[in-house]
Amino acid sequence: MRTISDRIRHALSFEIIGLLLIIPIGAFAFGLSMEDIGVVGVVSSLVATAWNYLYNLGFDHAMQRLKGTTQKSTTIRVAHAVLFELGLLIALIPFIVWYLDVSFMHALVMDVSFALFYVVYAFVFNWGYDRLFPLPEWKTESPAE
Numbered sequence: 001m002r003t004i005s006d007r008i009r010h011a012l013s014f015e016i017i018g019l020l021l022i023i024p025i026g027a028f029a030f031g032l033s034m035e036d037i038g039v040v041g042v043v044s045s046l047v048a049t050a051w052n053y054l055y056n057l058g059f060d061h062a063m064q065r066l067k068g069t070t071q072k073s074t075t076i077r078v079a080h081a082v083l084f085e086l087g088l089l090i091a092l093i094p095f096i097v098w099y100l101d102v103s104f105m106h107a108l109v110m111d112v113s114f115a116l117f118y119v120v121y122a123f124v125f126n127w128g129y130d131r132l133f134p135l136p137e138w139k140t141e142s143p144a145e
Helices: 004-030 034-067 074-100 104-132
Strands: none
Touching: 004 034, 004 104, 034 074, 074 104
């Protein structure tokens, strides 16, 4: 299992790098100001940071209980990323509708677009993070399928 400080490093680095990527991309793609996308991005990041910590803690506990390890196969990594984004999507749509004063459908398109970006980003980031900061138990195990 990862330590609390490792989980905090993971969550913060994930969100900071994500914001640096998504604010200019989102502003360009949706024709909105960097400030509006920035506010949506920062609020989303704060919600996502809390969700990231809680979701990954719960996911790791579930994996440890069900599989006896926290090492993730490619299939589990894909499921992990998709489920994370689905939970975040449900939490963020009402805020986007309210803050940007857009329709539910517009907010849904925006949020799904961000979610698709973040599914790929989460997969790549988490894989890279696990390579940079592997747990000792992983040196003696092969990935679970």
